[in-house]
Structures are given as C-alpha cells and as structure tokens.
Amino acid sequence: xxxxxxxxxxxxxxxxxxxxxxxxxxxxxxxxxxxxxxxxxxxxxxxxxxxxxxxxxxxxxxxxxxxxxxxxxxxxxxxxxxxxxxxxxxxxxxxxxxxxxxxxxxxxxxxxxxxxxxxxxxxxxxxxxxxxxxxxxxxxxxxxxxxxxxxxxxxxxxxxxxxxxxxxxxxxxxxxxxxxxxxxxxxxxxxxxxxxxxxxxxxxxxxxxxxxxxxxxxxxxxxxxxxxxxxxxxxxxxxxxxxxxxxxxxxxxxxxxxxxxxxxxxxxxxxxxxxxxxxxxxxxxxxxxxxxxxxxxxxxxxxxxxxxxxxxxxxxxxxxxxxxxxxxxxxxxxxxxxxxxxxxxxxxxxxxxxxxxxxxxxxxxxxxxxxxxxxxxxxxxxxxxxxxxxxxxxxxxxxxxxxxxxxxxxxxxxxxxxxxxxxxxxxxxxxxxxxxxxxxxxxxxxxxxxxxxxxxxxxxxxxxxxxxxxxxxxxxxxxxxxxxxxxxxxxxxxxxxxxxxxxxxxxxxxxxxxxxxxxxxxxxxxxxxxxxxxxxxxxxxxxxxxxxxxxxxxxxxxxxxxxxxxxxxxxxxxxxxxxxxxxxxxxxxxxxxxxxxxxxxxxxxxxxxxxxxxxxxxxxxxxxxxxxxxxxxxxxxxxxxxxxxxxxxxxxxxxxxxxxxxxxxxxxxxxxxxxxxxxxxxxxxxxxxxxxxxxxxx
Numbered sequence: 001x002x003x004x005x006x007x008x009x010x011x012x013x014x015x016x017x018x019x020x021x022x023x024x025x026x027x028x029x030x031x032x033x034x035x036x037x038x039x040x041x042x043x044x045x046x047x048x049x050x051x052x053x054x055x056x057x058x059x060x061x062x063x064x065x066x067x068x069x070x071x072x073x074x075x076x077x078x079x080x081x082x083x084x085x086x087x088x089x090x091x092x093x094x095x096x097x098x099x100x101x102x103x104x105x106x107x108x109x110x111x112x113x114x115x116x117x118x119x120x121x122x123x124x125x126x127x128x129x130x131x132x133x134x135x136x137x138x139x140x141x142x143x144x145x146x147x148x149x150x151x152x153x154x155x156x157x158x159x160x161x162x163x164x165x166x167x168x169x170x171x172x173x174x175x176x177x178x179x180x181x182x183x184x185x186x187x188x189x190x191x192x193x194x195x196x197x198x199x200x201x202x203x204x205x206x207x208x209x210x211x212x213x214x215x216x217x218x219x220x221x222x223x224x225x226x227x228x229x230x231x232x233x234x235x236x237x238x239x240x241x242x243x244x245x246x247x248x249x250x251x252x253x254x255x256x257x258x259x260x261x262x263x264x265x266x267x268x269x270x271x272x273x274x275x276x277x278x279x280x281x282x283x284x285x286x287x288x289x290x291x292x293x294x295x296x297x298x299x300x301x302x303x304x305x306x307x308x309x310x311x312x313x314x315x316x317x318x319x320x321x322x323x324x325x326x327x328x329x330x331x332x333x334x335x336x337x338x339x340x341x342x343x344x345x346x347x348x349x350x351x352x353x354x355x356x357x358x359x360x361x362x363x364x365x366x367x368x369x370x371x372x373x374x375x376x377x378x379x380x381x382x383x384x385x386x387x388x389x390x391x392x393x394x395x396x397x398x399x400x401x402x403x404x405x406x407x408x409x410x411x412x413x414x415x416x417x418x419x420x421x422x423x424x425x426x427x428x429x430x431x432x433x434x435x436x437x438x439x440x441x442x443x444x445x446x447x448x449x450x451x452x453x454x455x456x457x458x459x460x461x462x463x464x465x466x467x468x469x470x471x472x473x474x475x476x477x478x479x480x481x482x483x484x485x486x487x488x489x490x491x492x493x494x495x496x497x498x499x500x501x502x503x504x505x506x507x508x509x510x511x512x513x514x515x516x517x518x519x520x521x522x523x524x525x526x527x528x529x530x531x532x533x534x535x536x537x538x539x540x541x542x543x544x545x546x547x548x549x550x551x552x553x554x555x556x557x558x559x560x561x562x563x564x565x566x567x568x569x570x571x572x573x574x575x576x577x578x579x580x581x582x583x584x585x586x587x588x589x590x591x592x593x594x595x596x597x598x599x600x601x602x603x604x605x606x607x608x609x610x611x612x613x614x615x616x617x618x619x620x621x622x623x624x625x626x627x628x629x630x631x632x633x634x635x636x637x638x639x640x641x642x643x644x645x646x647x648x649x650x651x652x653x654x655x656x657x658x659x660x661x662x663x664x665x666x667x668x669x670x671x672x673x674x675x676x677x678x679x680x681x682x683x684x685x686x687x688x689x690x691x692x693x694x695x696x697x698x
Contacts, residue, residue: 032083034074045497047494051683052075055488056400057073058109067088071085076679077683079679080680084105091392100137108152119143121150128151144162156212156248192260197674198643207274209251223274230255249276253271268290269293284331285324290309299350305322307343321342321356334354354368359483362455363383386411387401441455447528454506458496459501470503470551472552475558476559477509479510483512490556507533521602526621533566537573557645564579564582564623577633581644584652589603634665638667641670642672667684667685
C-alpha cells in the first residue's frame with residue numbers, strides 16, 4: 001500500500017492526463033499549454049493557482065557538463081489536460097532556452113552519450129516512439145518504428161545499441177480462445193495478480209535490445225522472450241531499474257520472476273545481468289530475500305550497487321546500500337550501521353564513493369558513502385527534501401529540491417559545505433506573488449514519553465490574536481514520512497491558505513527516526529500511532545490561537561484508515577472528517593487488495609487464521625467495528641480505478657454513515673486511481689475538500 005516514496009508520486013503526477021497524439025500549435029482545439037504568466041488577484045493560494053505551477057522532471061547534465069536539460073509539465077484546467085516542454089540552460093543556471101513548443105508531450109528526455117543530440121519519447125506520429133533532435137530543438141526525427149510503440153529507452157554507452165521497453169501480450173484472451181465469441185467482453189482468471197494498482201494485467205513490460213546505426217534500429221531482440229513477468233517491476237518501477245555496463249556488453253535489470261499467488265505475496269525482486277555476447281542471464285542477488293532494485297554500475301565497470309531490503313514481504317524494510325564485486329561475486333552491505341533508508345543512489349564520477357538521498361527526521365538529505373572506510377557522511381542539512389543527485393567531474397552536485405512551501409527547482413550543491421544555490425526559476429514569478437504560511441517544527445511528547453516531530457503550518461497573514469480552526473493531517477503509507485514534500489493534492493500551503501492551521505505529526509510507523517520507530521506500526525494499526533495522532537492535536541490545541549472547538553481530521557490511504565478509526569475513538573475532539581481512499585474494513589481489504597504481501601506483513605496475516613494473535617488483534621481494531629460510535633460529519637472520497645484499496649471500502653464507509661443518520665458526502669471519481677491526476681478532477685477535489693471543512697469548522 002505504501003507508495004514507495006515521493007519520487008514515484010511526482011512521476012505519476014507528471015503523467016497525470018492525456019494529451020493530443022498529433023503535433024499542433026494553438027488551434028480551434030485549444031491554445032497551446034505553457035507557462036502561467038498572469039498577475040494574481042490575491043496573494044493567497046487557490047486550487048487554480050496550485051494547478052498553474054510548472055512541474056519539473058527529467059533533469060540531466062550534458063556529457064561535457066556545460067548544459068542542463070529538463071522538462072516542465074503545465075496543466076490547463078479548461079482543456080483538462082497537460083503538456084510537457086523541454087528546456088536547456090547552462091550548468092550555472094544562465095541562458096535558459098525553451099527548445100520545444102508543441103502540443104505533443106516530449107517525455108523521458110536525455111542527452112545522448114556523445115552529447116550531440118537530445119533523445120526523447122513522443123507520440124507525434126501516432127504510437128509512442130524514440131525521437132532525436134539537436135540540442136537547440138531543431139532537426140527532430142523519429143528513430144524507432146516499433147509496432148505498438150515503446151515505453152522507455154536507454155542508449156548503450158558506445159551508442160551502438162539501444163535498449164527499449166515494450167509491452168508484450170501476457171496471455172490469451174477470451175477472443176483468442178473462442179474466436180466465434182467476438183462480441184464477448186469477459187475475462188477468464190485462474191490465478192492472482194490479475195490487476196495491479198490501476199491496470200488489468202493484459203501485458204508484461206519486456207526488455208528489447210536493438211542495433212543502432214545512428215539513424216535506425218535493427219535486429220531487435222526481446223531478452224526476456226516468453227518470460228511471464230515484467231521489467232521494470234509494477235506498479236512504480238521505471239528505467240532506474242535498468243542499467244548498461246560501461247563497456248556496453250552487459251545489461252543489469254530488476255525483475256520479480258514469480259507468478260500469480262507467489263507474485264502477490266512476495267516482495268523478492270532480484271538484480272539480473274544479461275550478457276549480450278553469450279545471451280545468458282545471471283541472478284546476482286539470489287541470497288537476498290526482499291526487494292533488490294535500481295542497479296548502477298561503477299564507472300570502471302567492476303562493481304554493481306543497488307538498493308536492497310532484507311526481508312521478503314516487508315515493503316517498508318530498511319533500504320540498504322548493497323555493492324557487488326563482479327570479479328569475486330561477493331556483495332557487501334555498506335549500511336549495516338546506518339539506521340536510515342538509502343534512496344536514489346548514484347556513483348561519484350571517480351568511482352570511489354556513492355551519493356544517496358536519505359530521510360532523517362522528516363527531511364530528505366544528501367549523504368556520501370566512502371567505499372574505502374565504509375563511512376556514510378551527511379552532506380546537507382535544512383528544511384527541504386532533495387529528490388535526485390547528479391555528481392559532476394567539476395565537483396558540484398546537480399540536484400532537485402522541494403519543500404512544503406516551494407515546488408521542485410534545480411539546485412547546485414557544494415559537497416564540501418552542503419550549501420546549495422538555486423539554478424532554475426520555473427515557478428519563481430508565480431511564487432513571488434504568493435504569501436506562504438510559516439512552517440514550524442515542534443517536538444511533542446507522546447503517551448509513552450517519546451519525542452515526536454510534528455510540523456505545524458500556519459495560514460498566510462497569520463494573526464496570533466485570532467483563533468483558527470485547525471486540521472490534523474494523517475499520513476498514508478503507512479510507512480511514508482511527513483517530510484518536506486510538495487504535493488498537488490495534499491498540499492499543506494493550500495490547506496493553510498483556506499484559513500486553517502495544519503498539524504502534521506510524524507507518528508509511529510514512519511521512516512527517518514530509526515528502525516524501531518518505523519516498525520512499531522506493523523500489526524498494531526489501532527495502537528500507539530493512533531495515540532500519537534491525538535497527542536499531536538491535543539498539544540497544539542492548547543495554543544491560544546487554536547479554536548479547539550473547531551478541529552478537523554483528514555487523510556488518505558492509511559491516513560484514510562486513520563480517519564475512519566479516529567471517527568470511532570476521538571471522544572468528540574473533531575467536528576469534521578475527510579477520508580480519501582481509506583481502508584474501512586480490514587477483513588474485506590485483506591482479500592480484495594492486489595499486493596497481499598503488504599496485508600500479510602502489516603496486518604499480521606489472514607483474518608481466518610484464528611490462532612494468529614497478531615492478526616486477530618489487528619482485525620479486532622478494524623474501523624468498521626466501531627462505526628456505532630461515529631457521531632461526526634464525514635466526507636468520503638474514492639477512485640474507481642484504485643485497485644490497492646478498492647472503491648467498495650469508501651462506499652461501505654459512506655453507506656454506514658448515512659444509515660446511522662450522520663451527515664456524509666461521497667465524492668466518487670470513476671476515472672481516478674489511488675491519486676487524483678486529471679486537472680479538473682483535482683480542482684473539484686480541492687473545492688469539495690474546502691467546502692466540507694468550511695461548513696463544519698467555520
């Protein structure tokens with residue numbers, strides 16, 4: 001259920017809505033979608049302003065380290081779609097140039113290894129194919145003509161080959177089996193994992209390698225031919241799960257080579273090496289039982305590093321720094337004494353160290369692993385989240401950074417001092433017109449005498465002599481830190497701009513505060529972490545500027561579960577609840593969700609195992625068992641395409657509230673998944689969210 005870190009959330013948001021599949025300029029179909037360049041009528045955030053921000057992605061540095069390439073996605077609410085354009089700038093942030101201006105999204109843009117071209121994905125000619133153009137945006141041409149299109153690509157370092165990903169048919173359909181029933185719309189299902197996240201499993205993503213002569217692809221080969229599994233791994237895996245060796249002779253890739261029930265109950269992915277000369281595939285992480293993902297070759301090609309989890313079935317296990325020696329065939333864990341996660345690893349240019357991003361006490365900072373002595377040193381420190389790191393030979397680190405008060409921009413970090421300098425200004429003009437609320441870090445004592453970091457976000461133009469309605473924010477995951485993230489739905493500045501104080505605790509069950517803090521929640525959903533929520537809101541409610549008679553509680557996913565649970569246990573603290581895609585009935589969730597490994601680990605096992613004390617305790621605390629205590633208006637939001645927490649969970653909660661005579665509203669999105677990605681759906685979400693709170697808290 002955990003959405004595996006902020007990077008994947010941002011990636012999903014950047015592909016949030018469909019666009020035209022043919023190139024066009026402004027026309028009767030609507031104006032070309034681009035940067036928002038209007039003067040605001042107010043300095044307070046609105047949903048329309050929030051959806052006007054440019055969304056940064058695809059940051060890469062040219063091989064000669066003179067230029068930075070990046071994409072920006074803009075949304076248009078009236079057209080209900082988005083468009084992505086490409087930009088370049090000098091490595092110091094100067095000479096910003098927009099190099100594309102089309103109505104067709106240019107996605108996944110990168111420099112070619114020789115730096116002479118920019119390669120990208122485009123559906124300009126119909127299906128999505130690989131394209132190239134000059135660094136100034138001229139001389140666009142299609143490189144691939146793969147039937148059905150491709151989903152991603154990586155050039156070999158010597159540029160003689162291109163690896164691409166493509167969907168291949170997973171199984172025979174009803175129409176394949178019974179051609180005479182050509183009007184029949186049905187599925188025949190024999191095993192589990194028949195749908196995942198928001199898609200029915202009709203295809204697998206396979207890896208193809210083709211020769212490249214500088215103009216065209218030839219001799220395409222499926223290196224996973226006839227294998228009934230995918231790479232990258234669903235639902236969030238991308239090209240970071242695949243890598244070329246420096247000599248262009250080997251491909252490393254991530255795969256979970258399991259099917260059906262085994263796939264649904266296991267997190268055991270592995271790192272495989274495919275030798276282009278022999279055609280043989282080798283599993284180099286078979287001794288590891290949990291997630292092994294995101295392989296990266298050292299610059300000299302002697303080592304492969306990746307992110308590794310120790311335990312099978314535990315998706316929130318510590319992410320370790322694993323380094324494999326290709327000659328000795330031995331691996332070493334460099335994070336044995338590092339009680340934090342290691343994310344977004346990248347080799348330093350000299351091959352002697354590895355940079356990574358790790359959450360520490362609710363901010364995501366850059367760390368450096370020195371391979372010689374095994375020490376992991378912290379580079380940065382501040383109230384922000386770094387998302388990516390690109391080392392340069394000149395010594396600077398090119399990064400992307402966000403905070404609760406600012407969307408993503410590109411920065412340069414000095415690894416010696418940790419100081420950073422902002423390079424891009426994608427949203428600077430828009431941000432300059434807005435007044436953001438103060439973000440305050442507080443440490444609050446819990447019921448078991450621990451110290452819990454809690455963010456308090458104040459409304460813009462806060463006046464300490466006034467009393468404000470206040471909202472408790474419940475985080476999802478459940479093992480996802482309330483860090484300095486910037487969201488286009490759960491945006492703290494947006495919530496505060498509506499005139500509320502926001503209380504966002506890093507309750508039990510979140511990473512960044514050590515293994516014990518993170519793991520306490522498993523098998524204890526209705527336990528200490530719920531007490532932590534109440535400790536946070538009770539502490540902040542003592543402030544004279546908080547109207548303790550006007551408290552609300554909101555959350556999504558596990559945060560939605562938290563809302564449902566608190567609705568039955570809050571002792572009249574709250575006057576309004578909002579639950580988005582939350583778990584209402586744990587027993588129904590167990591055998592309706594797709595990733596059963598999560599339910600097995602976090603819930604303790606199946607509800608029918610009456611001898612399992614942990615599982616039985618979990619199901620005894622299911623929110624639906626306490627609906628008789630509900631006494632507070634509740635807004636329920638759910639998406640039909642959410643296969644992680646099926647829509648019937650939200651319907652059940654809404655129906656129960658109405659049957660009990662409690663004021664309730666159900667916001668139903670037939671085309672949305674666990675998130676809300678379409679522009680007009682996002683605007684509606686914000687309006688209904690605000691109106692519900694205003695009705696009962698103002």
